[in-house]
Amino acid sequence: MSRRNDDPSTDAPTDNVSTDDPSMDASSTDSPVGNDAARRPRTDGGVDTGTDTGRGEALFADVDLGREHLKNRAFLAVIFAASMFGVLVLALLLLDVITDFYVGITEFEIGLVQFFTADGSRRPERAGFMGAIIASVMLMALTAVLSFFIGVGSAIYLEEYAPNTRVTRLIEANLANLAGVPSIVYGLLALAALVNGIGLGPILLAGSVALALLVMPIIIVSAQEALRAVPDGVRNGSYATGATKWQTIRRVVLPSAMPGILTGTILALARAIGETAPLLMIGAIFVNRTPSGPFDRFSGMPTQIYAWAAEPSQHFIHLAAVGIVVLLAILLSMNAVAVLMRNKYETEV
């Protein structure tokens, strides 16, 4: 009872235990363990258990402290190992991709210059990634335009204007549900409504509409958080000068929420750039050339990677690894930009 590894190990109680213990024969054997455990890294529980005295031992003399310690330490070992598992998976995944990238460049002689300047090809030694990169960049730009204004507009409505009615609650609940819809279903929607419904065909615009709808809930939720973070005093100050609600939002609230909104948008676009399933559903695969515009057929980076990874040839598999390195590098830089913006924003407020 007296020792547990949650003790924030202030000096006094530890001393107390060690001086008391020798007199208590039931616990003298495991007191070093207890003191050792008390020094373990720990926790924010703010629990002060340093008030234990010898009297507790008598009350709980039947508690086998040695076993309790063993149980606690074993449990900590198990959950520590479990929490390192995710780290291990991430390390293995990155190691695997980088190894294959290296093997691809050395053994399969994938030239990086050609990789960045050639379009896709059925012949692995001629295949490049340029068409896919350009398609993905165009896809991103269109997705950003399509989702940003509507997303931020919805967030402004929900945070600033919406009365607390059933309609508002319906919109909010619907938003939560939309965020959980599998991405492939957005692909089906675009396939039936845009590609075949109004006859656009498998073009870049159809893909970006699917992606824009997919990331809309993410943008809305992050924009709502950014708007909520603007203190009410700022709004009231603006109202006091006689500004209308819209003037207040436009000139006061939005400028101070904008870094947060942009951070959320970049993170949402980083999610969109890696999405494969919706693009596959609308038929964005097996296109090897660079799209000429939003109305051209295309294959983005993830669909190109999928096409390569699904090939039985090892050469194609390693092309996929090189493509993944490029995709991850782009994702990493997008995330870095978002983090930098967030940090700058946090220091300002």
Next chain:
Amino acid sequence: MSTDTNPGPGITGDAAASDAKENNRRMRRVLFGCAAVTVLTTLAIFFVLIDNAVSYFFGARATEIALGASADRTVTFTQFLNVSELLAGEARWAPDHATPGHNAWPIIFGTLSITVGAAFVSIPIGTATALYISEYSSRSVRAKLKPTLEVLAGIPTIVYGYFAIAFINPVVLGPIAGLFGINIGRYSMLSGMLVVGFMTIPMVSSISEDAMQAVPDDLRNGAYALGATKYDVSLNVVIPAAISGIFASYILAVSRAIGETMAVTLAAGFNANVTANPFSEIMTMTSYMVSMARGTSAIGTVEYQSLFAVGLVLFCMTLTMNLLNDWFKRRFQEEYR
């Protein structure tokens, strides 16, 4: 937050003020339109899935039938979800085959087995990770562990698929299958389960951890005052108190696993088997949809129509999960707010 403050004429000109008020009203309508887009998206998903799924069962889309097209029964619902065939081991899913099989159970089985297998990976590991971060870890460890898990969550699913097909299946599972004398193919059910489990660990851990952090310290202190150890507090106080939030995270992970596409497609393959052998290739609902999209499925073909029937089943499954998740979350919020 009163919307329309009325400035006196002495401060601003009347004309300017009424212009601004008119503009405010107009913007309000525009912004409501933006918010309505999200509702329209949901309605459009429902409409498109049901409309096209009808064509799989009745030979014509719902809108076409409403406009007077003749409906002739192509596939019956009993055919589509025939349990007795499944139990007899004769269920076949091959709508595009010369002798078509229209029993969806093999691919539903595929989705469910991947989901259950993934849950066995992500739920214990995710919960333990959450417990460690919330109750045990020092601040510096937490500051490193949480962003690492966020990176894991941010990796595109296609990369996990690549990890499965290039590493887990050939390098990890191949030798294990060899011990049992099984020659593992390019794809296997087990690698699908593992890779989907890995990618859902961060979802379970981050949402569970939020729930554990929300448990008031008073409860922990009460238990400590009674002489409980950290183990007792973690398992018998924190977890029961956060259980609604923890369940919500499980449901979210399961929902994600059901709808997961690219990792499963590259890990588990395209063969609609009903099998208990973890090293054999299976097909999920999502990988069926991908296999159809890779082919040239033109409108009006049974392949195209079946996409939407399967999509509707998938959507209904994830919708149920999302509603359940919502219910758990609300219950949790009621408890501690």
